[in-house]
Amino acid sequence: MREVAIVGVGMTHFGELWNDSLRGMFAEAASGAMADAGVDHLDGLYVGNMAAGQFVGQEHLGPLMASQIGMAGIPATRVESACASGGAALRAAYIEVASGMSDLVMAAGVEKMNDGADVTQVLATAADQELEAYHGATFPALYALIARAHMATYGTTEEDLAWVSVKNHHHGAMNPKAQFRREVTVEQVLGSSKVAEPLRLLHCSPVSDGAAAVLLCPLDQAARYTKRPVKILGTGLATASLSLADRKSPAILDAVKDSAVHAYKMAGVGPGDIQVAEVHDCFAIAEICCIEALGLVEQGKGGAAARDGLTALGGKIPVNTSGGLKSKGHPVGATGIAQAIEIVEQLRGLSGDRQVQGAEIGLAQNMGGSGASSVVHIFGRV
Amino acid sequence: MPSPGYWRGIPSRLRLEAVRCSSCENVVYPSRRICPHCHGTKWEPAELSRTGEVVTSTVVHVAPDDFAMEAPYVLALIETPEGARLMLQVTDCELNEIGPGTAVNLEFRRIRAEGNSGILCYGFKAVPAG
Known part of the structure; x- marks a missing residue:
């Protein structure tokens, strides 16, 4: 397999973008990535998207999006893995370039959630319809069940959960692309309205619109496009049962662990080598479970990590310097690509106030459903 | 849910019918073709x-x-x-x-x-x- 680099990135603001359409947001992000790399052609396109068919009634995004950027004719496919669609699109693009099949491939992600659909119901289609949604399960409810199990098993507290939100809002306040550029306090989180106990509104990522895109090419061609390529060192994708009832322990996200094991092995690095990580904090408990599954902290110690400053900027392993899904926003199909962009910018040294000094190796982990899909990518400065 | 889907769910949803794997004896609910534990395909009925x-x-x-x-x-x-x-x-x-x-x-x-x-x-x- 060929070594692969990311040579261009582009993304929209994340937020309630009432004036922007699904296709318009994609075009903005995609043209941004192409301008960043100075390219005027593509050999292929993967569009990560969870549910445009339900959110705005539009399927068949591959050719639609290719034509929106003047690339009608190229191979273009939509990739769907619920909220891990972006990460899965990146992995598909990586495999296409690494295999030698294509040279310049875009991995993008886009979601338009604020166009009037019943968002709770649409998102719940990523859960098991027959066994979970039928009985009134929502995504916050599934993660609440995970949270209660984690609290019962490891003694994690509601305040621990709150600190994840406080930390990520602190980071997001410094991110010009973030949906919520403001700090929150532990008191505000614990005083916000209940969604699914123990999760409150400020433990939950918002409903967002947005798009993000990255360009991949063989590492030995990267100098044509950029002075600062970032190499993809490893990729891993793993799955678990869709339904929580079918898992050994609802407190442990096996797919996250398995995807990380694959990515670490391929990259030839371990959790101790990761200097900055973007982790799928769709709900505060998810960040706690994911940093444990990724090996960034010991199993059961994730609850204390944000509270103790371990995962904050300046801590031992800064997690979600972008603000995470919580503060930056979570347009579900775009999230996996936006996470990759944050790590690429960190490794390029372009993260401004959020820069992790000297970062050379970073990780992005993107998750779908209640942890049924997980994609991990590990990136290295060249 | 379209009504055929609702009818299909009657045995599991309305009667709580599960199945027991003939090879590993695990009870699986609702029934399915392949055992998630041992990949077995022979089942006996089991009511929860x-x-x-x-x-x-x-x-x-x-x-x-x-x-x-x-x-x-x-x-x-x-x-x-x-x-x-x-x-x-x-x-x-x-x-x-x-x-x-x-x-x-x-x-x-x-x-x-x-x-x-x-x-x-x-x-x-x-x-x-x-």
């Missing part, structure tokens, strides 16, 4: 007890449209004595009295009226035992 224990639970405050009138309600992962796990609502209870280990009975109930046409969907809910 109408009792169970809460593994983990939550109180849902923000509900999908079809359940909006029910909120807040308890949703829990329940394990039956046969080792099968089901996600069910817990009802006829104080919201805060449900937690890991709570013993429950499973009762046949109306689950929701679906969509604009208001099709009644039935199934099981858990209620605290005793």
